[in-house]
Amino acid sequence: MRITHISTHVVGTPWRNLTYVQVHTDEGLTGVGETRMLGHTDALLGYLHEAERNHIAGSDPFAVEDLVRRMKYGDYGRAGEIVMSGIACVETACWDIKGKALGVPVWQLLGGSVTDRVKAYANGWYTTERTPEAYHEAARAVVERGYRALKIDPFGTGRLELDHDETCRAVALIEAVRDAIGPDAELMLEMHGRFSPATAVRLAREMAPFRPAWLEEPVPPENLKALAKVAGQVEAPVATGERIHDRIEFRELFESQAADIIQPDVGHLGGIAETRKLAATAETHYMLVAPHNVGGSVLTAATLQLAACTPNFKILEHFNDFADAEIKQVVRGAPEVVDGYFALPQEPGLGVEFDPEAAARFPQQQARFDLWAEGWEKRTPAGREDR
Structure with a gap:
């Protein structure tokens, strides 16, 4: 089994965008992972686009350790929040594929x-x-x-x-x-x-x-x-x-x-x-x-x-x-x-x-979570001031 490609989907709310990554294989199995970025969603999507070419496509989804190692260290630069979040989405999706293929929960x-x-x-x-x-x-x-x-x-x-x-x-x-x-x-x-x-x-x-x-x-x-x-x-x-x-x-x-x-x-x-x-x-x-x-x-x-x-x-x-x-x-x-x-x-x-079709009903937003703005706890645009 080999990974053919990934697809990304952003589910948006006023205060958080959730990024879902589907990992597709040549045997028809698909896994999914997720993360939540604060103000860095587009950067994450850009990283995943490059990582797909450099590391993900053609990989064995069962070889999770090897894929994580290559994604973390194979670009030489020190991995930070964006890279580690991208790795998390792909890694989680690979476990999902592995569990589905073997018929057992990941645990x-x-x-x-x-x-x-x-x-x-x-x-x-x-x-x-x-x-x-x-x-x-x-x-x-x-x-x-x-x-x-x-x-x-x-x-x-x-x-x-x-x-x-x-x-x-x-x-x-x-x-x-x-x-x-x-x-x-x-x-x-x-x-x-x-x-x-x-x-x-x-x-x-x-x-x-x-x-x-x-x-x-x-x-x-x-x-x-x-x-x-x-x-x-x-x-x-x-x-x-x-x-x-x-x-x-x-x-x-x-x-x-x-x-x-x-x-x-x-x-x-x-x-x-x-x-x-x-x-x-x-x-x-x-x-x-x-x-x-x-x-x-x-x-x-x-x-x-x-x-x-x-x-x-x-x-x-x-x-x-x-x-x-x-x-x-x-x-x-x-x-x-x-x-x-x-x-x-x-x-x-x-x-x-x-469900990608259901996800499409929640398009990406210009989400913000400003802890220093009055009303931040309401997590609504009206509850935050632009600063």
Whole structure:
């Protein structure tokens, strides 16, 4: 079996464009992969066009390791977010082909399952007015839908510092959310790399009574010594890693023990097997894995394959029940959360089928996600200012 060509499809919303890559073979089998770029979708498409000529066409889709190696190192330049995201789409699609050809889900090819279900947490649910009353109502809707965990960034446009009034407002929002979801549900606190270490520590202490399940990216991701400074002064677990795009670059994070939970994105880290290798290394450092997942149903299905065979897997992020839920239409067999959990995919390959005709109903947009604009949490054009 050989790869004949690839085709790309962009599914657009106002705040995110999702890129789907279909890998076609000379035996009629087709696999699919997915990633979500922020402001770099056209660059990704350009890279994939060149990579198809240079590396992909004519390759054996069963030889996943060899194809990833050639794509990562065969152009000599150091692979960054765009290249690793392109690799992830193609790599995932090859696993999909391999599973379909052999008649088994991908997780069976990766060592078999260690669990029969995967806990989910909701994101994208707080696209409402930034008041305690509105957040209480929105959070109640999440738990009524069966989720037992959710994540929130309550900090407005805070950057490095957060003044007294905004701190009080953030605390009030979290208090309302905790009241809505009850004492047992997990509440993840997203900081989006906003703060200085001193501010992050102060806010962590303000939020401690509401028992956050983790503090996510409390400081900008580039300085791991700053992250270690925070981790040494807070009680809540620290989570980070979504903006690291090569598993080798996690080495310093492991050595510093500055995080308790790592959050690689399968769609940016080179795919399923690359993330599986990273998870195994994390296990030797007693760290849990909770992948970043703001993609659609293909990326969710791919990450579930990883979850199935990863002993230190904690929980999986899910946007598509609340933000842009209609995009689930582009995939047949989209994974669904039932009573707070995903069931393991049982169909061959990824267990989903991409529908190009349905995808065409969501054309690429000039998507933006400006974390520093008022109303960013609404994820609508009206909720953001051009800056």
